Amino acid sequence: xxxxxxxxxxxxxKRGQDVALRCDPISGHVSLFWYQQxxxxxxxxxTYFQNEAQLDKSGLPSDRFFAERPEGSVSTLKIxxxxxxxxxxxxxxxxxxxxxxxxxxxxxxxxxxxxxT
Amino acid sequence: xxxxxxxxxxxxxxxxxxxxxxxxxxxxxxxxxWFHQNPWGQLINLFYIPSGTKQNGxxxxxxVATERYSLLYISSSQTTDSGVYFCAVGxxxxxxGLTFGKGTHLIIQP
Numbered sequence: 001x002x003x004x005x006x007x008x009x010x011x012x013x014k015r016g017q018d019v020a021l022r023c024d025p026i027s028g029h030v031s032l033f034w035y036q037q038x039x040x041x042x043x044x045x046x047t048y049f050q051n052e053a054q055l056d057k058s059g060l061p062s063d064r065f066f067a068e069r070p071e072g073s074v075s076t077l078k079i080x081x082x083x084x085x086x087x088x089x090x091x092x093x094x095x096x097x098x099x100x101x102x103x104x105x106x107x108x109x110x111x112x113x114x115x116x117t
Numbered sequence: 118x119x120x121x122x123x124x125x126x127x128x129x130x131x132x133x134x135x136x137x138x139x140x141x142x143x144x145x146x147x148x149x150x151w152f153h154q155n156p157w158g159q160l161i162n163l164f165y166i167p168s169g170t171k172q173n174g175x176x177x178x179x180x181v182a183t184e185r186y187s188l189l190y191i192s193s194s195q196t197t198d199s200g201v202y203f204c205a206v207g208x209x210x211x212x213x214g215l216t217f218g219k220g221t222h223l224i225i226q227p
Contacts, residue, residue, distance in 0.1 A: 042203050045214030103148040108160035
């Protein structure tokens with residue numbers, strides 16, 4: 001497929017469980033972002049990768065959130081000991097170039113809707 | 118951090134009408150993008166437009182960076198245009214995520 005792919009599409013977790021969300025960016029895209037979107041709100045930035053390097057993780061809400069992109073392609077967002085306030089849609093996006101002086105359009109996946117019960 | 122305000126928050130129009138959505142931002146930007154989130158939640162990139170004017174079919178956008186605003190124009194609206202329109206900006210010279218506004222919720226009635 002040509003687009004950003006995320007899995008699973010839906011995830012229900014009991015409070016305290018660990019979850020892992022996967023993102024397959026568009027092939028060849030250097031930049032990868034994770035965003036969190038609460039109901040009725042705009043997406044909020046979580047973290048940014050340039051290839052395999054995590055250059056910005058300032059948006060991660062707590063140390064229970066961890067992201068990786070070990071080979072500069074697929075990325076995983078892991079949430080440990082999930083809490084109810086973690087319930088949201090988690091969006092992954094990729095873009096062709098590194099962010100900064102030369103930016104490029106952001107392409108989003110369909111997201112993973114996480115519900116913590 | 119940079120603030121992004123979108124207006125109006127909600128807009129209901131009849132099919133065929135034209136509309137203008139506005140995005141104001143509080144600081145200089147080097148990255149501005151418009152997105153459409155459809156009722157199924159998919160975010161579609163409409164424009165990458167840190168400055169100037171672009172057109173794509175019935176949609177066009179203008180960013181006046183010196184005055185810190187951008188406008189999205191939708192002409193001859195169709196029901197498939199319904200959804201939420203987001204403006205997102207970035208101001209950093211290095212690695213930074215885009216800051217999104219709260220969006221304009223557009224409903225096009227047949």
